[in-house]
Amino acid sequence: MAAGKQQLPVALLFILGGVWSFPLVQDTKPAAKLCGYESCHITKPNMLNVHLVPHTHDDVGWLKTVDQYYYGDRNDIQHAGVQYILDSVVDQLLKNPDRRFIYVETAFFYRWWKQQSSSMQQTVKRLVNEGRLEFVNGGWCMSDEATTHYSAVIDQMTLGLRFLNDTFGACGRPRVAWHIDPFGHAREHASMFAQMGYDGFFFGRLDYQDRDHRMIEKEQELLWRASDSLTPPMADLFTGILPNGYNPPEGFCWDQLCHDPPIRDxxxxxxxxxxxxxxxxxxxxNSxxxxxxxxxxxxxxxxDFQYENANLWYKNLDKLIHYVNAQQANGSKVNVLYSTPSCYLQELHRANLTWSLKRDDFFPYADDAHDFWTGYFTSRPALFPLVGLDTDxxxxxxxxxxxxxxxxxGTEKQHVANDYARRLANGWQHxxxxxxxxFAALSGSFLKRNYCDNLNISVCLPTEILNKFLVIVYNPLARPVTWPVRLPVNGTAYAxxxxxxxxxxxxxxxxxxxKATQEVRRNRGFAINELVFQVQAPPLGYTTYSVSLIQDGPPPASTQRRTPTGIQNKFLRVTFDPDTGLLSSLSNLETKQSIKLTQNFYWYNASDGNNTESNQPSGAYIFRPNSSTPFIISKTAKTETIQTSVVQEVRxxxxxxxxxxxxxxxxxKALELxxxxGPLPIDDNLGKEVITRLDTSIKTDRFFYTDSNGREVLQRKKDFRPTWNLKQSEPIAGNYYPINSRAFIKVCLSKTHSPSEIHLPPLQLHRRLLYDDVRGVGEPLNETSDIFPEGLIVRGRxxxxxxHPAAAAxxxxxxxxxxxLQPLLAFVDGDLSPNIRHEFSGLQAALPPAVHLLTLTQWDKDSVLLRLEHQFQSRESKLNSQPVTVNLQKLFSTLVVLGVSELNLSANQWKDKMTRFDWTPQKGTGPLQTGCRILLE
Incomplete structure (x- = not known):
């Protein structure tokens, strides 16, 4: 693979043996197929064509669990039953060949499909082949765009799209991405959608000021240039903003959940x-x-969850189309038709216009002056560590x-959050x-392997009770890693x-x-010490370490109660203020750079909605502090120092x-905090939003940088939007951005402004709120559990x-x-045995630093799906942004590659067969921010 500028991987399908072909296109029956763009109704060029798109939005869990939504259970919470929606829609589509319907969430459709008879499945395939039932988006769910990691998004999209492809062939492939409900939109998602072969992307939510500007300029449809690194139009995606969110126009809702009068004719x-x-x-x-x-x-x-009785909708839509179009005989220039997003997109493409260009993203999102949907970036932080599993x-x-x-x-009811956690926990057991x-197949050993899910709070029964055990370290990365292991133990010396x-x-x-760890774990463990040592694991493989108890006794580590002046290794020196116990400076001993740095914890009082400016409270979606100045939790910190040859700690x-x-x-080369x-106290009847803030002497002129879904980095500027003149009404919430993996600032100097000392953007850590924010959840974000009835405790790093900026990336x-992708640890009772394979690497050699092995998964019995990505942005690194060549024949240690076929990112089209609409941007649109000139050379 030759990789130049940063790009998401295409998928490579490896043929491992025999003669094999993958059924990317599968005929369902001999009948002719008129799906996709060929199935669109004819429009009238001299009229205003109104494309009516019958659809339902079916949340894969929100107020009810996934199961409750599918079966129509717990209608006392919300009336919704997805199985009945699909039953009813199919029945109504069969009654009129002009009718259309789109469906989005494959997680629900997969369930429904499995329960259908063979004859019903054939009927549905006919509807799909004729374009009357069309899939849009096609992922397992409609993913969030702020808090998700790009690798998980690719996986969930692949899961849904593969089912559609295997079931319906080419007619099941969505042409349009459809994210009508997420609360802000990430540039990386648009880049992924483009590389998955979508022709366009539609969504419903954007900042109210942005929408007002775009309505005036007629720029609600635009071309999104979603990568600074990929050569246009590889990551260009036509993007349309829907006129009513995703609801019908006012007065024209004819679902059983609606109250608008039917057409009485x-x-x-x-x-x-x-x-x-x-x-x-x-x-x-006309408006x-x-x-x-x-x-x-x-x-x-x-x-939401409409068309459970599809007859209500279609009977009225049939009449609407008939009576509106009948007015053409009286000179009306309006033509109404059943349509789909792809048919609408095709007409926009045929218009052959130029479109404004956008290069940034759609964060943060506000629907009113004091209503910024930035709270959900941190809502339910205890759920976050569970959602990145790579599994069966x-x-x-x-x-x-x-x-x-x-x-x-984190924007679901508490019982639904519990259901998500249960599903992930059950999946992790599998x-x-x-x-x-x-491990057994590779090592030749069938000894019981134990896994410790609570190592972050020093709980692991095997290491606490065994005097001799093995630690198996699995490294999922395609490069060797060195990693500090911390194991709860009760001895004081180990070999x-x-x-x-x-x-x-x-x-x-x-x-x-x-002491903090002991309080968090409560009665779930009894270790008094932690064994700390560095492990080295081979690329895409595992190694084994043997641990033996030498002696019991008091802790041997040097413990000091006084505040240290500093700690350092050969790379970094960190100093502390002796009067406050807080960080005071950070120095890089290699580059001789040093900055003043203080760090502390604060909390914002969450708005209860009772103030003069707005009645909007802070909740699961909305972050709205009562003041721009947070309360400091403490101006000083009590400290304790631990110093060993492996690690130094200031507690x-x-x-x-x-x-x-x-x-x-x-x-x-990094300091760990x-x-x-938690538990956040609410005895004072005040909801709390806890942040940590790092104040530094670095001059930034309000610029900072955040990642997008863990991948490319975007430049941000405080109180600024690149595409419209911002009227900032919430100086804190209006400057919040999602961070999935990293954020940074640079020393810089602007030609137009005097640089000022600012702090890094505050990092919100935990939330506990006493009021609902009136966005549908209907309960405050006030989490407790059986273990923590007084409120959840959250731990992070x-x-x-x-x-130097040139070396930072x-x-x-x-x-x-x-x-x-941290190493996975497993534990076995016993010692190293010469009859067991204790080390293995799946690669002949490590991949270069610029190349990341994103996916290696069994596709079927003869093939695997491989995704390699060049993970550095263009011009990000002098060394690692350069092209890289990988020899696939010499990559794996155990796989024999007989052939390779290249697919698109979502693995549902052959790369050389993938075609997309071409779009023309307006000249001079979408300027990049100029940013800062780097001073450190």
Whole structure:
């Protein structure tokens, strides 16, 4: 593979044996296929064509669980039953060949499909082949765009699209991406959709100021240039903003959940209303046409969980089309037709216009002056660590559901969040069995392997009770890693040997379990110490370490209660203020760079909605602090210092509910800040939004940088939007952006503004709120559990480095990659045995630093799906942004590659067969921000 500028991978299908072909296109029956663009109804060039799109939006969990939504259970919470929607729609489509319907969430359709008879399945295939039932988007769910990692998004899209492809062939392939409900839109999602072969993308939510500007300029349809690195039009995606979110025009909702009057067309009755309906519709259509560029407009005729009784909708839509079009005989220039997003898109493409160009993203999203949907970036932080599992099919589906925009986002009811967690936990149990079987096959040993899910709070029964055990370290990355292992133990001295029996004593230490950790784990473990040592794991493989108890006794680590002046290794020096116990500076000993740096914890009082500016409270979606100035939790920190040859720690206590460990490993170029926050006290009847803030002497002129879904980095500027003149009404919430893996600032100097000292953007860590934000959930974000009835405790880690900008990316990208795909540990009772294979690598050699192995999964019995990506942006790194060549024949240690076929990113089209619409951007649109000139040379 030759990789130039940064790009997401195409998928490669490896043929491992025999003669084999993959059924990308599968005939369902001999009947002719008129799906896709060929199935669109004819429009009228000299009229305003109104494309009516019957649709339903079926959340894969929100107010009810996935199961409850599918079966129509718990209608006391919300009336919704997806199985009845699909039953009813299919029945109604068969009654009129002009009718159309689109469906989105494959997770629900997959369930429904499995329950249908063979004859019904053939009927549905006919509807799909004729374009009457069309799939849009096609992922397992409609994913969130702020809090998801790009690798999980690709996986859940692949899961859904593969089912559609295997079931319906080419006619099941969606042409349009459809994210009508997520709360802001990421550039990386648009880039992925483009590389998956979509011709266009439609969504419903954008900032109210942005929409107002675009309506005036007729720029609600645009060309999104979604990557700074990919050569246009590879990541260009036509993007349309829907006129009513995803709801029908006011007065034209005919679902059983709606209250608008039906079309009463019997002239003998007193309540005949056809003339009124037609006139109102014509006014709405012509008004909508005023803010779009072509003689085609789209109307979404449906909403959340609608069409359970599809007859209500279709009977009225049939009449609407008939009576509005009948007015053409009287000179009307409005033509109404059943349509789909792809048919509408085709007409926009045929218009052959130029379109404004956008290069940034659609964050943050606000629907009013004081209503910024930035709270969900942090809602339910305890759920986040569970949603990145790479697993078997059972867990794959649980992972895919968790990417839903009301799952990982934290914007669901509490009982639904519990259901997501249960599904992920059950999936992880399946995955452990799969991993154990893989270890057994590779090693030749069928000894029981144990997994410890609570190592982050020093709970692991095998290491706590065994005097001798093996630690199996699996590395999912395609490069070797060095990783610090921390195991809860009850001894004070241990011998640790690598796979060759070589002692690693110089890299082993024992430290006492912190008071904060003991409080978090409660009665779930009893270790008094932590065994700390560095492991080295081969690329895409595992190695084994032997651990043996030497002695019991008091902790041998040097513990100091006084505040340290500093800690350092060969790369970094960190100093602390002796009066406050807080960080005071950070120095890079290699580059001789040093900055003032202080860090502390604060909380914003969450708005209860009772103030003069707005009645909007803070909730699961909305972040709205009562003041721009947060409360400091404590101006000082009590400290305790641990110093060993492997690790140095300064343990800080700010309050009974906030503590932190400042940690520096011997060979690390990053300072680790492990924070523990909670339970958030609410005895004062105040909801709390907890942040940490790093104040620094770096001059930035308001610029900072955040990643997009863990991949490319975007430049941000405080109180600024690249595409419209922002009127900032919420100075805190209006400057919040999602961060999935990294954020940074640069020393820089602007030609037009004097640089000022600012702090890094505050990082929100935890939320506990007392009011609902009136966005549908109907309950406050106030989480408790059986273990923590007084409120949840959240623990996380920040890695902090100080680098020259030219070298920063070479450190940060691999570091972020390793954090997302941490080594997996398994434990076995006993010692190293000469009859067991204790080390294995799936690669003949490690991949270059610029290349990441994103996917390697069994596709069928003869083939695997491989995704390789060049993970550095263009011009990001002087060394690693350069082209890289990988020899696939010499890549794997156990696989024999007989052939390779290249697919698109979602693996549902052959790459050389994939064609997309071409679009022409307006000249001079979408300027990039100029940013800063780097001072450190």
């Amino acid at each position: 019997d002239p003998d009755l007193e309540d005949y209303n056809v003339d009124d309906v037609v006139n109102r519709f014509l006014v709405i259509a 909508q046409a005023m803010v779009y560029k072509t003689n085609h407009i789209i109307m979404t005729m449906g909403s 099919f059972h867990t794959f589906r649980a992972m895919a559901v968790a990417q839903h925009h009301d799952a990982v986002s 995955c452990q069995l799969l991993i154990s079987n893989s 640790v040997s690598d796979v060759k029996g070589k002692p690693v004593d110089c890299q082993v230490s024992v430290v006492p379990v912190s 800080q206590w700010f309050a009974p509910w906030v503590s932190q460990v400042v940690r520096l490993y011997a060979d690390s 492990e924070w523990t926050v 920040l890695l902090l480095s100080l680098e 070479d450190l940060h990208r691999p570091m972020a990659e390793q954090e997302v």
